[in-house]
Amino acid sequence: MNDNQQIVHTVKEQLRPPIERIPVFRWLKENLFSSWLNVILTVVSTALIVTVVFGLLKWALGARWEVIPANLKLLLVGTYPVEYLWRVWTTGYMIAFLLGFSGGSHGGLMRRVSTTAALISIVLAVLPFPWGTRGWLVGIAVAAAVGFGLGYLGKGIRWCKRLEIAAWILSFPISLVLLNGVGGILPVIGRRTTWGFLLNLIGAVVGIGLSFPIGVLLALGRRSELPAVRWVCTAYIEIIRGVPLISLLFMASIMLQLLLPANIRPDLLIRAMMTVTAFSAAYMAENVRGGLQAIPRGQYEAASAVGLNKALITILIILPQALRLVIPAIVGQFISLFMDTTLFGFIAILELLNITRSIMGNIEWRGTIFELYVFIGIVFWILCYSMSYISRRMEKTLGVGER
Amino acid sequence: MSVTSNEGIIIYRDVHKWYGDFHALRGITFTMQKGEVIVICGPSGSGKSTCIRTINRLEEHQRGQIIVDGVELTNDLRNIDTIRREVGMVFQQFNLFPHLRVLQNVALAPFWVLKMKKSKAEEIAIQLLERVGIPEQAQKYPAQLSGGQQQRVAIARALAMTPKIMLFDEPTSALDPEMIKEVLDVMKELARSGMTMIVVTHEMGFAREVANRIVFFDFGQLIEENTPEEFFHNPQHERTKLFLSQILDY
Numbered sequence A: 001m002n003d004n005q006q007i008v009h010t011v012k013e014q015l016r017p018p019i020e021r022i023p024v025f026r027w028l029k030e031n032l033f034s035s036w037l038n039v040i041l042t043v044v045s046t047a048l049i050v051t052v053v054f055g056l057l058k059w060a061l062g063a064r065w066e067v068i069p070a071n072l073k074l075l076l077v078g079t080y081p082v083e084y085l086w087r088v089w090t091t092g093y094m095i096a097f098l099l100g101f102s103g104g105s106h107g108g109l110m111r112r113v114s115t116t117a118a119l120i121s122i123v124l125a126v127l128p129f130p131w132g133t134r135g136w137l138v139g140i141a142v143a144a145a146v147g148f149g150l151g152y153l154g155k156g157i158r159w160c161k162r163l164e165i166a167a168w169i170l171s172f173p174i175s176l177v178l179l180n181g182v183g184g185i186l187p188v189i190g191r192r193t194t195w196g197f198l199l200n201l202i203g204a205v206v207g208i209g210l211s212f213p214i215g216v217l218l219a220l221g222r223r224s225e226l227p228a229v230r231w232v233c234t235a236y237i238e239i240i241r242g243v244p245l246i247s248l249l250f251m252a253s254i255m256l257q258l259l260l261p262a263n264i265r266p267d268l269l270i271r272a273m274m275t276v277t278a279f280s281a282a283y284m285a286e287n288v289r290g291g292l293q294a295i296p297r298g299q300y301e302a303a304s305a306v307g308l309n310k311a312l313i314t315i316l317i318i319l320p321q322a323l324r325l326v327i328p329a330i331v332g333q334f335i336s337l338f339m340d341t342t343l344f345g346f347i348a349i350l351e352l353l354n355i356t357r358s359i360m361g362n363i364e365w366r367g368t369i370f371e372l373y374v375f376i377g378i379v380f381w382i383l384c385y386s387m388s389y390i391s392r393r394m395e396k397t398l399g400v401g402e403r
Numbered sequence B: 001m002s003v004t005s006n007e008g009i010i011i012y013r014d015v016h017k018w019y020g021d022f023h024a025l026r027g028i029t030f031t032m033q034k035g036e037v038i039v040i041c042g043p044s045g046s047g048k049s050t051c052i053r054t055i056n057r058l059e060e061h062q063r064g065q066i067i068v069d070g071v072e073l074t075n076d077l078r079n080i081d082t083i084r085r086e087v088g089m090v091f092q093q094f095n096l097f098p099h100l101r102v103l104q105n106v107a108l109a110p111f112w113v114l115k116m117k118k119s120k121a122e123e124i125a126i127q128l129l130e131r132v133g134i135p136e137q138a139q140k141y142p143a144q145l146s147g148g149q150q151q152r153v154a155i156a157r158a159l160a161m162t163p164k165i166m167l168f169d170e171p172t173s174a175l176d177p178e179m180i181k182e183v184l185d186v187m188k189e190l191a192r193s194g195m196t197m198i199v200v201t202h203e204m205g206f207a208r209e210v211a212n213r214i215v216f217f218d219f220g221q222l223i224e225e226n227t228p229e230e231f232f233h234n235p236q237h238e239r240t241k242l243f244l245s246q247i248l249d250y
């Protein structure tokens, strides 16, 4: 007892952790040349890397990159009528404006995304495109900036927030109407033309926008207490997941052609989008279900104990936690849905990949296969990487309250 | 106050509960008066949790009658809703909502269930956080709090519905020793304010000081109920004596 009381506590000054500085030479020795086997492996792989990089560089310098600018319009928007291209740009402006608005009013991730989009359009505007195109591109940055300013002013105002959400939701149908047109007001484009990369984009956005809510509902349905709902959802998920997308697409394109009379049959484009949506929703449902299963029972109990009903428990307590857990899986699903839109080519819908092939068939551009595929790869990579970057940032910002 | 006040705010009549074939509650009968504090103790697996969880229907009983504040618990969802609004519960594992800030954890139910204005609900939440002694933590997430603080948030969350009855299922069992006191202090204050409380706990000091009655459970049955004085000094049953010797004598 007495001993204890005599102990004097002196709090030592807080020290910085030691910084480990490994000399380059030692690092090389430890990691690359630690044994004879490693020496051989290092030398061989260095030689390989050098050869490949040199080969690539040599090819890239001699490649006929002019095939890209010469066919840029064709690649991006297919044979969309030139006189209606303003509709595509207007859609872009609307999205840029909304992005800017959200960036201005929220900060954080949204701000980063909107500024990046504006910066990219400015950088593109500096490139030697035709002057008209450059003007439109600058317009994108301007729209984003205006949106940003307004969003910044409206920050924290309740009705501004509601307006923002409503605008985002409305932007979906508005974009579709703008791009495709409606009878009587805007000339309908439909399948009069090919759409190029625009089709992949629309397919992905529609697919993501619809398959996400449907997937969540399916996942909830699969855990429902009502047996009928549970069985239907389970059957749907399991059947769809057992069939390759490409065969579903063929069914949608050919079998429906035979089964349904032409006047009530939806257009091939719509059928294709419905098919990827239906396909993706089944996978989405399983991802979400994984998240739902990870929520401990205590959360349901605590929420019931304070008097929340089942719907509110699901919306307020369970889904936010479950979805946050499966963000990586969900974004992975988005990405693969985006890639899957290239399968549209197989059912005679001319998307990016298909158009590429038709360009290669042109005598003038014979032998530009690598250039075109590298271009496609880069375009897809940029968008998919952005998605996965956003997903990682979201996980971080949303992860504050993680146990 | 209410019509049934002389009969009791909680009435159990021969309540049975099975988990599959396992007979977890084997005919529980007791009555509790408004403002009473009852401590339930008993060995692990004896059915203490099951019993108090039947009060707000987290578990369903299969036979007998449970009447809470004049409303009988049946499959009628409206009855269950009414009772859940009047009965607050605090869990061993806190069960706070990890994705919501402390303030939102507390203000959630008044806003969504009682349909209060958001500002009003948050005002109440702040008052309750002051009452449990952690107003400065309002903007943090549960994971950023110590166990004792989390449990006090959980108490505030339950109180936000202004319940008539509070249930505590081993509220201090998951806490480090130095945090047990801060939670027990809040509970003592609550008991002094006249709250009707059922507390499952092994904290015999708390039972001695605060409880009006102690109830002893074993094998799904209510073996003995008595005042703390009698319970500790003059236990009636052999099982009770054995249990007391085990928890008090080491």
Ligand SMILES: Nc1ncnc2c1ncn2[C@@H]1O[C@H](COP(=O)(O)OP(=O)(O)OP(=O)(O)O)[C@@H](O)[C@H]1O
Pocket: B019, B020, B022, B024, B042, B043, B044, B045, B046, B047, B048, B049, B050, B051
């Ligand atoms: N969901 C369940 N399914 C099956 N059996 C259960 C379930 N919940 C509890 N039991 C069983 O019912 C009995 C009573 O459990 P209960 O949780 O009420 O005990 P307890 O007295 O609270 O014990 P402890 O002090 O360990 O919390 C135990 O034997 C337990 O195994």
Ligand SMILES: [Mg+2]
Pocket: B048, B049, B050, B169, B170
């Ligand atoms: Mg228990």
